[in-house]
Amino acid sequence: MPSAAALRLVIERRFPAALTPAPRALREVAATGVAEVDAHLEGGLPVGAISELTGPASSGRTSLALAFLAQRTAEGRACAWVDANDAFDPESAAASGVLLPQLLWVRCRNAAAPAQPNKFRAVKAGAVWTHLDQALRAADLLLQAGGFAALVLDLGQTAREQGNRIPLATWFRFRQAADRARSSLVVLGRASYAQSAAAMVLACRPSRPIAAGETALRGFAFQFERRRERFEPIAIPRELGKKPPVSAWTAGAPWDIDCDIDRGGARDEERRA
Numbered sequence: 001m002p003s004a005a006a007l008r009l010v011i012e013r014r015f016p017a018a019l020t021p022a023p024r025a026l027r028e029v030a031a032t033g034v035a036e037v038d039a040h041l042e043g044g045l046p047v048g049a050i051s052e053l054t055g056p057a058s059s060g061r062t063s064l065a066l067a068f069l070a071q072r073t074a075e076g077r078a079c080a081w082v083d084a085n086d087a088f089d090p091e092s093a094a095a096s097g098v099l100l101p102q103l104l105w106v107r108c109r110n111a112a113a114p115a116q117p118n119k120f121r122a123v124k125a126g127a128v129w130t131h132l133d134q135a136l137r138a139a140d141l142l143l144q145a146g147g148f149a150a151l152v153l154d155l156g157q158t159a160r161e162q163g164n165r166i167p168l169a170t171w172f173r174f175r176q177a178a179d180r181a182r183s184s185l186v187v188l189g190r191a192s193y194a195q196s197a198a199a200m201v202l203a204c205r206p207s208r209p210i211a212a213g214e215t216a217l218r219g220f221a222f223q224f225e226r227r228r229e230r231f232e233p234i235a236i237p238r239e240l241g242k243k244p245p246v247s248a249w250t251a252g253a254p255w256d257i258d259c260d261i262d263r264g265g266a267r268d269e270e271r272r273a
Contacts, residue, residue: 027199030150030184032064033071033097041200044068045186048179049199050171052187057156059204061188063096065152068186070097077149080104080142084135085157104148108134132162136170143177143185151178155189163193171197 029043038044045051045068053061069079079102081088086107094100108131132155139153155163171194178185187194192201203225 028182030068031071033067034064037064037067045184046199047184048182050175050178050185050187050194050197051200051202052189052192052194052198053202053204054189054192055204056190058206060206061202061204062154062156064202064204065154065186065188066093066096066098068184069093069103069150069152070099072150072184073099073102075149076102078102078104078147079150079152080106080148081152081154082106082108082135082138082142083154084108084131085154086131087157088154104142106135106138106142108138132158132166136166139174139185140170140177143174143181143183146181146183148181148183150184150186152186152188155187155193158189160190163189163191166193168195168197171195175199 027049028047029041029045030047031038031044032041053064055061069081072079074097081093081103083106086109088105088107090100090105093103135153135155139151142148142151174185174194175197177183187198192198205223
């Protein structure tokens, strides 16, 4: 018997699982409310894990997050939105179907009181909490408290160099807390910050606007690509080659935009759809 085969036989007898590839973990998923996205993801976003929606501004990441919260709040579940840069628009969220009484909005602003050293990064004595410090601290407290079916950590307007400085230990702490609370933590950012702590990463990008006639903007078409998935959806069989690597979806604009051209100038008027 060859020496390599003999060594493998000994290892398998003493440690049966040592050379056996670990199966992909089965996880519960929650629908996003967007049929194209749910079909591509074979059910939706994972429950009790971190999902990252990445892309530039106007890439559809916020629209997808709002659609997900609309689905969760419609089920009577409490959700939270941690707004690192105070950019959340409640009117757009309500127009997207989010039930605002079921949503906790955490607004991060400039703090006047001096900050104390915290677990996320060293802070000099006498310094103030930054927006990123506040957002991370708030997300940690909400995940530890539990009771939220979904929590969106909006770092969409945070500089990439700042997001990349978030310690990996922080993301692993968030992942463990989300698993215990059975909460879906959705991180919006210009790039992937959670790295290996994320169960799923979706890269979003804009495709084209959808016009109604010549003057009205009715919605947008977006494309997204699944960059990472560390789980197998429960009770949804996977067929190799069934899903394309890139899929598209459309979102209606909560506001119509009319452009009237007069004497070489343009005038934009916004009205409710």
